[in-house]
Amino acid sequence: MEDQYRIEAAAGLHRGDRKYQQDQFALWSHVRVNGCIMGVIADGMGGKTGGKAAAEQVILTARQLFNRYAPESDDGGVLLQQIAMEAHAMIRLTAIASEQSPHSTIAAFILNPGGKCYSVHCGDSRVYKFRGAELVHQSSDHSYVQTLVEHGAITPEEALVHPQSNVLTACLGMDDTPTVVSAQLQRMAVGDSLLLCSDGLWHYFTTQELAMVIDTLPASDACRFLIKKAHERADGGGDNLSALVLKIKLARTQARPAPLRRKG
Numbered sequence: 001m002e003d004q005y006r007i008e009a010a011a012g013l014h015r016g017d018r019k020y021q022q023d024q025f026a027l028w029s030h031v032r033v034n035g036c037i038m039g040v041i042a043d044g045m046g047g048k049t050g051g052k053a054a055a056e057q058v059i060l061t062a063r064q065l066f067n068r069y070a071p072e073s074d075d076g077g078v079l080l081q082q083i084a085m086e087a088h089a090m091i092r093l094t095a096i097a098s099e100q101s102p103h104s105t106i107a108a109f110i111l112n113p114g115g116k117c118y119s120v121h122c123g124d125s126r127v128y129k130f131r132g133a134e135l136v137h138q139s140s141d142h143s144y145v146q147t148l149v150e151h152g153a154i155t156p157e158e159a160l161v162h163p164q165s166n167v168l169t170a171c172l173g174m175d176d177t178p179t180v181v182s183a184q185l186q187r188m189a190v191g192d193s194l195l196l197c198s199d200g201l202w203h204y205f206t207t208q209e210l211a212m213v214i215d216t217l218p219a220s221d222a223c224r225f226l227i228k229k230a231h232e233r234a235d236g237g238g239d240n241l242s243a244l245v246l247k248i249k250l251a252r253t254q255a256r257p258a259p260l261r262r263k264g
Contacts, residue, residue: 200241
C-alpha cells in the first residue's frame with residue numbers, strides 16, 4: 001500500500017444488559033504480508049458457557065486459517081467460506097461432546113493489499129460497506145423476520161419490533177448445513193469504510209445513522225459512540241453488542257481520492 005494511504009481500525013464490545021458476554025471479535029494484520037487485514041465478529045448463543053464457547057471457536061478457527069492464508073492467491077472469499085464451515089463443524093462436535101446447544105453467527109472480512117475486499121456472514125450479524133456516508137453493501141440477515149420482509153409481509157421497521165425478531169434461519173452449529181454467504185465487495189478506496197456488528201448494535205440505528213457516525217468520526221470514536229448509544233437506546237433491555245470499524249484514510253493531502261495500489 002502506498003505511503004499516502006493508511007488503514008484506521010478499531011473494535012469494541014459491551015455486555016449490554018445481559019448477565020454474560022457471548023459476543024466476541026478479532027482484528028488481525030497478516031503475519032507475513034503488510035496491508036492484509038482480517039476482521040471477525042461472532043455472536044454466540046446457547047447458555048452462559050455454550051454461546052461464548054461457540055463464538056470463541058469462530059475466532060480461533062479464523063485465526064488459524066488466516067495465518068496460513070496467502071494473499072497473493074486472491075481467494076479471500078474461499079478462505080472465509082472455509083472458516084465458517086470449519087467453525088460450524090467444530091461447534092457441532094462441541095455440542096455432541098458436551099450435550100449443549102452452542103451456536104454462533106459470523107460476520108467477517110478480508111482486505112487484501114491493493115484494496116480487494118471479501119466478506120462472509122451467517123446469521124444476523126451484519127457486514128456494511130460505506131463510501132463516505134453512502135451505503136454500498138449490506139449483508140442480508142438469515143432470520144425469520146428478514147424472510148417476511150423479503151416477501152413483503154412486513155416492513156423493515158416492523159421487523160425491528162416483531163416478537164420473533166430473534167429467530168434465525170441459519171447459524172453456525174445448527175443441525176443442518178448452514179447458509180453461509182460470501183461476497184467480493186467493490187475495491188476499497190480512500191473514504192471507504194467497513195462495519196461489522198452484532199444485532200445488539202444495529203437493531204438501534206438506521207442505516208443512515210450508522211453511515212453518518214462512521215463517516216464523521218475516527219474508527220475508535222465511532223465504535224465507542226455506537227456501543228454507548230445502542231446501550232442507552234436499549235433502555236435496560238439490551239443484548240450483548242459488538243462493533244468493528246475499518247476506514248481507509250489519506251496519510252497526507254491529496255487532490256482527490258484514488259483506488260489503493262499495490263507496492264512495486
